[in-house]
Amino acid sequence: xxxxxxxxxxxxxxxxxxxxxxxRQTQLRRVVKLPKKETGEWHGVVxxxxxxxxxxxxxxxxxxxxxxxxSGYCIACPFGGPGDLLWCRETFGFGWASGERxxxxxxPTGSDPKKPDKVFYKADSWDESQGKHCWRPSSQMPRxxxxxxxxxxxxxxxxxxxxxxxxVVASGFPFHSDRDAYSAMWDADNGKGAWQKNDFVWVxxxxxxxxx
Numbered sequence: 001x002x003x004x005x006x007x008x009x010x011x012x013x014x015x016x017x018x019x020x021x022x023x024r025q026t027q028l029r030r031v032v033k034l035p036k037k038e039t040g041e042w043h044g045v046v047x048x049x050x051x052x053x054x055x056x057x058x059x060x061x062x063x064x065x066x067x068x069x070x071s072g073y074c075i076a077c078p079f080g081g082p083g084d085l086l087w088c089r090e091t092f093g094f095g096w097a098s099g100e101r102x103x104x105x106x107x108p109t110g111s112d113p114k115k116p117d118k119v120f121y122k123a124d125s126w127d128e129s130q131g132k133h134c135w136r137p138s139s140q141m142p143r144x145x146x147x148x149x150x151x152x153x154x155x156x157x158x159x160x161x162x163x164x165x166x167x168v169v170a171s172g173f174p175f176h177s178d179r180d181a182y183s184a185m186w187d188a189d190n191g192k193g194a195w196q197k198n199d200f201v202w203v204x205x206x207x208x209x210x211x212x
Contacts (some may be wrong), residue, residue, distance in 0.1 A: 007085040008078070010204075011138045012148070013189055016089050017123035019147060019172030026208050028081070029172035031190060032066055032200040040070035042200060044157035047074070064155040064201060076154050077202050086204070088148035089138040091122040116200040119145045129140060160186065161198045170205070 010028070012020070019025035034042065049062030063081050066072040079086060122135055165176030173182055183195040 005083045005085055006080050007087055007095065007149075008080055009143075009146075010079060010086040010091050010141060010150075012123075014123040015185070016086070016172070017121070017148065018148070020088075023208050024174075025170070025172035026206055027164075028204045029169060029171070029186075029201040030204070031194075032073070032075070032202055034200070035073070036082075038068045038071060038073050040068055042068055045074065047076070048151075064202075066143040066156055066157045068139075072199040076158070079155070079202060079204055080152060081155050082153055084152050086152065086206075087143055087146045088150065089117050089146060091138050092133050092141055092145060092150075092199045093120050093122070093134040094118065104134065119147075121147065150204075150206040152204055152206055154203075156203045157200055158203060159198050160171075160195065160201050167203075 010030075012028075016025060016028065043066070045065050045067045047063050048067050054060050059084075061081055062078045063076050120188040163171075163179070163182070165179070167175055168178050168182050171182060186195045187193065
């Protein structure tokens with residue numbers, strides 16, 4: 001079984017991109033997708049690590065999971081664990097040298113003729129009068145167009161309302177008291193009433209990025 005770091009995609013909201021690039025955000029939360037067929041109480045568990053091994057005898061890495069207390073059904077974090085990488089998807093667009101307009105945050109992609117000359121990102125300063133039609137959804141972003149890769153150093157699972165004042169700051173907010181602002185943002189990102197649902201979430205921590 002593989003023990004080397006794995007790389008997986010994660011979709012970021014524009015405010016997350018800006019906060020990470022500015023060096024303000026070192027934590028992400030994503031809702032745990034629980035199967036509807038499994039009812040009853042859930043709790044976080046850690047599997048692997050220590051003396052645990054795969055069937056071939058290779059070390060099994062420590063994995064943060066969520067388990068159903070009744071059935072024992074267990075789900076591992078789909079984003080991986082400490083040491084794994086997250087390459088970030090965001091709303092983006094392409095530009096070509098022929099007839100190219102002036103876009104913000106243009107990133108050269110090399111001389112491959114199959115690739116556009118530039119990649120640009122909606123999270124950056126953007127004048128919508130330059131064209132709304134050019135944006136592509138984050139789900140369509142190829143790996144080579146991503147400008148952010150995050151290295152996970154900690155994963156845990158908890159209810160969204162369990163976040164601490166320190167977590168609020170790690171999530172990109174300037175003050176420990178900004179919990180209400182965070183809850184409003186959570187509703188904006190996940191739907192009205194999402195905060196009050198108090199879902200389980202994967203909490204992903206990563207080192208701070210130094211602003212360029």
